[in-house]
Amino acid sequence: MHLADLQEYMTYMSQLGFTGLALETDPFILTPQRKVPAPRLVVTPKADPPSKPKGPNLVDIMESVNLTMTEEDTQTMVNGVTGNDPVEVLRNLYKIFRSCESCALGTTRRKFVFGEGPHNARLMFVGEAPGEDEDVTGRPFVGAAGKLLTRIIEAMNLSRNEVFITNVVKCRPAGDRPPLPDEIGSCSPVLVKQIETVKPEIIVALGATAFRFFKGGNGSIMRGRGNMLEWRGIPVMPTFHPAYILRNPRSKREVWEDMKKVIAILAR
Numbered sequence: 001m002h003l004a005d006l007q008e009y010m011t012y013m014s015q016l017g018f019t020g021l022a023l024e025t026d027p028f029i030l031t032p033q034r035k036v037p038a039p040r041l042v043v044t045p046k047a048d049p050p051s052k053p054k055g056p057n058l059v060d061i062m063e064s065v066n067l068t069m070t071e072e073d074t075q076t077m078v079n080g081v082t083g084n085d086p087v088e089v090l091r092n093l094y095k096i097f098r099s100c101e102s103c104a105l106g107t108t109r110r111k112f113v114f115g116e117g118p119h120n121a122r123l124m125f126v127g128e129a130p131g132e133d134e135d136v137t138g139r140p141f142v143g144a145a146g147k148l149l150t151r152i153i154e155a156m157n158l159s160r161n162e163v164f165i166t167n168v169v170k171c172r173p174a175g176d177r178p179p180l181p182d183e184i185g186s187c188s189p190v191l192v193k194q195i196e197t198v199k200p201e202i203i204v205a206l207g208a209t210a211f212r213f214f215k216g217g218n219g220s221i222m223r224g225r226g227n228m229l230e231w232r233g234i235p236v237m238p239t240f241h242p243a244y245i246l247r248n249p250r251s252k253r254e255v256w257e258d259m260k261k262v263i264a265i266l267a268r
């Protein structure tokens with residue numbers, strides 16, 4: 001990095017409240033001095049309500065049958081999750097799909113990974129699919145790539161519990177292969193419902209699968225990253241997946257440039 005670029009970068013970070021860099025070459029290892037707001041209500045797989053709603057409802061019905069849904073059924077079930085309370089909508093969405101076997105991934109996963117974060121998060125991260133650590137824990141981005149994502153979020157002067165984190169598909173593809181088009185098609189109604197419920201101001205698409213989901217059709221993340229998209233009126237910033245950053249550490253700089261654009265939108 002040139003001296004002028006470094007000065008600009010340091011000034012920018014100072015304006016954001018950061019006063020120190022642990023490593024000059026790593027923008028994600030930073031020490032935020034500004035206190036982050038208290039976390040808002042977080043919806044996680046563990047956050048089941050203490051008691052069920054009175055009388056039979058959609059969740060009761062779905063839990064009483066063996067789920068072997070088609071893609072159309074998946075959309076139908078998502079359409080059945082209604083209500084004005086976003087927490088309840090997310091909770092019901094989770095309860096309905098935690099046993100889903102609408103695509104082949106449902107037969108090989110260990111845990112369904114819904115995603116987590118505040119019901120009203122301003123920023124949503126969408127990755128590709130759960131990996132092994134996520135498959136074991138049922139939580140998104142908890143492995144090495146997840147730890148890097150947490151550092152990226154903290155470098156943006158946010159905390160992990162202020163953002164919503166999920167994936168395009170909610171079950172781990174065996175061997176961590178990319179999900180197939182029919183698997184994405186089956187699972188995408190869940191993601192769409194999550195987005196419609198949380199209503200983030202901006203979405204970060206992590207990696208090629210998420211980039212293509214929001215862009216539609218095929219496309220190269222190498223060429224698409226950094227170029228803001230719009231999906232149903234929501235700005236979407238495509239960038240590299242943290243797992244790619246781990247394999248290609250030099251890409252951190254490009255990701256940081258992308259995150260600066262996201263910060264700018266959140267600061268408006």
Ligand code: SF4
Nearest residue numbers: 100102103106171187
């Ligand atoms: S990936 Fe999605 S559609 Fe496929 S089984 Fe899991 S929850 Fe159902």
